[in-house]
Amino acid sequence: MTDIKRRKFVTLMGATATVVPVAALVASLPSHAADMVDPESAQAKALQYVAETADAAVHCSNCALYGGAEGAESGGCPLFPGAEVAANGWCSAYVPKG
Numbered sequence: 001m002t003d004i005k006r007r008k009f010v011t012l013m014g015a016t017a018t019v020v021p022v023a024a025l026v027a028s029l030p031s032h033a034a035d036m037v038d039p040e041s042a043q044a045k046a047l048q049y050v051a052e053t054a055d056a057a058v059h060c061s062n063c064a065l066y067g068g069a070e071g072a073e074s075g076g077c078p079l080f081p082g083a084e085v086a087a088n089g090w091c092s093a094y095v096p097k098g
């Protein structure tokens with residue numbers, strides 16, 4: 001093996017040795033699942049948040065503040081930063097989408 005071929009081989013093996021463990025680490029990470037709003041939290045109680053509204057016509061997924069994707073089971077709401085509200089949830093700050 002010439003010096004150039006050996007150098008390429010060593011470089012390639014070094015890169016492979018670095019990439020494989022990183023790929024394995026990324027693959028082993030749990031998928032990100034956002035925390036859901038705890039209806040028992042002080043903020044939720046103050047806003048009378050419920051994860052399942054009794055009124056099928058008025059719920060988070062048709063609230064102007066809801067940030068979830070169409071059809072998603074949950075999404076963000078600026079009133080509950082760092083957690084997601086249920087698409088079928090509701091709170092007293094509900095604003096119908098206009």
Ligand code: SF4
Nearest residue numbers: 060063066077091094
């Ligand atoms: S404001 Fe209330 S009803 Fe609207 S998305 Fe947020 S939690 Fe749901």
